[in-house]
Amino acid sequence: MSDAELAAHLAEVTGRLLIEVRSSGVLSLGALGKAGDATANQFLCHALREQRPQDALLSEEEKDNLDRLSASRCWIVDPVDGTREYGEARTDWAVHVALAVNGVPTDGAVALPGQGIVLRSDQPLAVPPAPDRLRMVVSRTRPAPEAKAVAERLEAELVPMGSAGAKAMAVILGQADFYLHTGGQYEWDSCAPAAVALAHGLHVSRIDGSPLVYNQADTYMPDLLICRKAHADLVLALVAECGVTGQAKP
Template sequence: MAMTDAALAAHLAQVAGQLLIAVRTSGVFADKALGKAGDATANQFLCHALRAQRPEDALLSEEEKDNLERLAASRVWIVDPVDGTREYGEARADWAVHVALAVDGVPMLGAVALPDQGRVLRSDQPVPVPPAPEVLRMVVSRTRPAPEAEAVAAMIGAELVPMGSAGAKAMAVILGEADIYLHTGGQYEWDSCAPAAVALAHGLHVSRIDGTPLVYNQADTYMPDLLICRKEHADMVLARVAEVSAASR
């Protein structure tokens, strides 16, 4: 029996994660060479596998030359072979593999593998999201936290939680390790498509910081910002973001 799209996404993300760990533990790469080898290995696997399993669909990968013929396609697989290359190289737990399917621009399904945590979170198998604590926690970049996120966190009394990849940050909200992922530093479609699909399937709020939906398979793959949080916190966070944006004008 052929795998469903969601099962395929989860399987490929998991196997790519296993390949990446094998590359890292092989001991033949160091420093930047490790990241390049990991990216190339995972990308080759994911792209070959998707073209073999879903030959009629289009494909967008961070590590692949963009083919703008995808713009005419309804179904587009969007993958990030290693989200958080620095964290991968340091054998930290906050890196991820993203595999998602966007249909007519909507992140319909996906999977985010957290290989060093032994986890794959997937859109077709949602798990209960733990309740929020009294003091909310906001995940931010561990190397360059966005000033807007820091300002909003101060306004709502949230604790900042530094973390690596976008996928790890988004999954931290699902896993109850954080409550808000607010990003204004710019990303690309492959950074957020799978996390967005998985977060939506878990009943979370997912949007741009002006409240509009995230739209994928665009000619320009740059995505300036996003918000992922529990639905009960969305209006509060969006209002504070608007205040911060107005004050900075």
């Protein structure tokens, strides 16, 4: 099984496990997120250590082992991206499984279990053409003023959405045209979405145009932009004009 096939398989199976945990009906909303995180993380970490024992691993739900910094290959996973949305039985949550090689997100998959979809780096889809009025995905609970300012300059429609993975995949699925994030994330929030978006021919970068680099000692990532390549220069220029910067590490 190739790295991309493994990522897709594990993301899909993890999504099914999470649906089963949620449908059990024995957990309160507060406990459901913790149970889902723990179950998904245990499966993913055991499976990756079994299938790729020589590779490093970074997970949101595991204590970080900095031995990974000496490894050229590091799997980066987010067992439940969008825990709130998962607990509320929404569809805008995701499972992220990705491999970074020498800091580059090379292979990955993002499962959207609530939608029955797995988007993967080895099976790119045709990205639908952009509509006349562009759309920007933003947080459904705390949309960043900086992103809203850029959207206003573009006269773009705001599309509220949950998890980072769901937002990034919305660009591939033709549900949105930009994902501009300035509120700060961690490597597991964007590695799999970045790998999948790159494989689909999209532009993926920091908001200053520099590449996203993974498997770093400090896993905090202040900002990112995912969009069609045809729109990248315009959005990056507007970001600079508006003086937008990524959020400093809290």
